[in-house]
Amino acid sequence: MATIDVPNQVSFVEDAEALRKACQGWGTDEKTIISVLGHRNAAQIKQIRLAYEKLYQEDLIKRLESELSGDFERAVYRWILDPADRDAVLANVAIRKTSLDHHVIIEISCTRSPEELLAVRRAYQARYKHSLEEDVAAHTKGDIRKLLVALVCAFRYDGEEINARVANSEANILHDAIKDRTFNHEEVIRILSTRSKMQLLATFNRYRDDQGTSITKNLLGDSDAAFLVALRTAVRCLNDPKKYFEKVLRNSIKRIGADEDALTRVIVTRAEKDLKEIKDLYHKRNSVPLDQAVAKETSGAYKALLLTLLGKED
Amino acid sequence: MATIDVPNQVSFVEDAEALRKACQGWGTDEKTIISVLGHRNAAQIKQIRLAYEKLYQEDLIKRLESELSGDFERAVYRWILDPADRDAVLANVAIRKTSLDHHVIIEISCTRSPEELLAVRRAYQARYKHSLEEDVAAHTKGDIRKLLVALVCAFRYDGEEINARVANSEANILHDAIKDRTFNHEEVIRILSTRSKMQLLATFNRYRDDQGTSITKNLLGDSDAAFLVALRTAVRCLNDPKKYFEKVLRNSIKRIGADEDALTRVIVTRAEKDLKEIKDLYHKRNSVPLDQAVAKETSGAYKALLLTLLGKED
Numbered sequence: 123m124a125t126i127d128v129p130n131q132v133s134f135v136e137d138a139e140a141l142r143k144a145c146q147g148w149g150t151d152e153k154t155i156i157s158v159l160g161h162r163n164a165a166q167i168k169q170i171r172l173a174y175e176k177l178y179q180e181d182l183i184k185r186l187e188s189e190l191s192g193d194f195e196r197a198v199y200r201w202i203l204d205p206a207d208r209d210a211v212l213a214n215v216a217i218r219k220t221s222l223d224h225h226v227i228i229e230i231s232c233t234r235s236p237e238e239l240l241a242v243r244r245a246y247q248a249r250y251k252h253s254l255e256e257d258v259a260a261h262t263k264g265d266i267r268k269l270l271v272a273l274v275c276a277f278r279y280d281g282e283e284i285n286a287r288v289a290n291s292e293a294n295i296l297h298d299a300i301k302d303r304t305f306n307h308e309e310v311i312r313i314l315s316t317r318s319k320m321q322l323l324a325t326f327n328r329y330r331d332d333q334g335t336s337i338t339k340n341l342l343g344d345s346d347a348a349f350l351v352a353l354r355t356a357v358r359c360l361n362d363p364k365k366y367f368e369k370v371l372r373n374s375i376k377r378i379g380a381d382e383d384a385l386t387r388v389i390v391t392r393a394e395k396d397l398k399e400i401k402d403l404y405h406k407r408n409s410v411p412l413d414q415a416v417a418k419e420t421s422g423a424y425k426a427l428l429l430t431l432l433g434k435e436d
Numbered sequence: 437m438a439t440i441d442v443p444n445q446v447s448f449v450e451d452a453e454a455l456r457k458a459c460q461g462w463g464t465d466e467k468t469i470i471s472v473l474g475h476r477n478a479a480q481i482k483q484i485r486l487a488y489e490k491l492y493q494e495d496l497i498k499r500l501e502s503e504l505s506g507d508f509e510r511a512v513y514r515w516i517l518d519p520a521d522r523d524a525v526l527a528n529v530a531i532r533k534t535s536l537d538h539h540v541i542i543e544i545s546c547t548r549s550p551e552e553l554l555a556v557r558r559a560y561q562a563r564y565k566h567s568l569e570e571d572v573a574a575h576t577k578g579d580i581r582k583l584l585v586a587l588v589c590a591f592r593y594d595g596e597e598i599n600a601r602v603a604n605s606e607a608n609i610l611h612d613a614i615k616d617r618t619f620n621h622e623e624v625i626r627i628l629s630t631r632s633k634m635q636l637l638a639t640f641n642r643y644r645d646d647q648g649t650s651i652t653k654n655l656l657g658d659s660d661a662a663f664l665v666a667l668r669t670a671v672r673c674l675n676d677p678k679k680y681f682e683k684v685l686r687n688s689i690k691r692i693g694a695d696e697d698a699l700t701r702v703i704v705t706r707a708e709k710d711l712k713e714i715k716d717l718y719h720k721r722n723s724v725p726l727d728q729a730v731a732k733e734t735s736g737a738y739k740a741l742l743l744t745l746l747g748k749e750d
Contacts, residue, residue, distance in 0.1 A: 256630035275589030
């Protein structure tokens, strides 16, 4: 369930006018920006951007970028992009880092639905004139490349039908690979990148039934090699995305000064989807409500926007 | 350009009635089936199937399958499927062969546009409740698997923008791999499976400029290993699909008794696209018109359908 609080009736023209007014004159009225954009869903924001463009012959995003700064600017920018376009931007930022951020690429590949991931690949091409897999492949090498490219290119079967025999045999293949510490075994990549999510759930369940421990636990090896970490991230994203997002939030808040990139990313990408459940998981796991934890680590307009997206009333 | 000869005005109901009549009574009127379906494009055939279903509460394809047999049945069945669905069937047939037919998988992956390939993957899932890459991966192994899965999963950038610097450096990478006979080098697979077709053309041209011979010629090694053959097929499909199809036709006709599967496949999949140019290439290369060569190697209703699709008037 979503956390954002969206009114039934929205006038896109009035919203565009309010945003224009908030950006005019001396200083910027951040409160208005939050009270409008923080209470609109992606479809409405799209309409507001169109209305704004028509009224003022100016791109709302560009205007906001020139008015705002810091964490607040980045959060607003990420929030008001169309979801597929936003993921394309997040992926590109991750690719262009000095050392490519595997986690973001894996998160986008494995927690979005097959159709959503396809929309991201389309948006990426429209924006960057390259394919997503092309840029991921050009910025990685070795086993990590094999895993990331396979995950990014996946267009998984999205139906309910599973094959118990396959779950059984592939649980064994995964177990053998883990036992022998041959995680980069091509069979492991094949299974994780081509099977449907329902099939993988069945395989992971079978693994746990056979071995008495979960595959994610078994992937917590002595070694902390990048590939092993990437593999574990992929399994966690495929197996239980909400639990995965809770942990990303937990780690981002625990860091000294907080990891704003991760915090913003999870809140803006999940606010319209399942942030309610992620919030509940967070509360249960950390014995403190997520909005309270976020409030403690952030400040100013950035804090106000995140709390609005988390559904906290002023 | 297409070879099929399609009238401007078509009545889908009249077509459905004619087909019904052709299937009724003693024996089947193959001539009518050819004169209707051989002169309709994919969009029209879709409408005829709908009209037929509505009029007779029966699936036209199932009815034709029960009436027809042999090469003619297979050709009619392939021809009247929706193009993406047809490719899904062709791919599945190739996968289920005792030894998976690489060429068909490579041909579909590399000669269709990125959007067409995506439509094939969608159609494959709808029909078989698996993803195409999942089935390809489950039926292959080693280097061939790496190449085929990467090609099938590609969603290439389809625009005009190319990067001359990349063409230069990747022509060198390909040349080094060929020189060292390390075709299975992961860089080779990355380049062939992620770069846009325009970019690959620039890279292949650069290769020829630098080396004085084409990459396809350089891939004609002493060894005839399956992987080398697959690589060459991929390069040929990406570099010049029409020339590739001409060669498939040439080889299928040269074989004693002809390879009907390949002959049918190229004619039904290209008839509405570029079979005109492929015919011209064939004539030029073999000093005999394609329809004449096809007529010599085939017979009966099968021959009549192929010649109709090739645009030959009775």
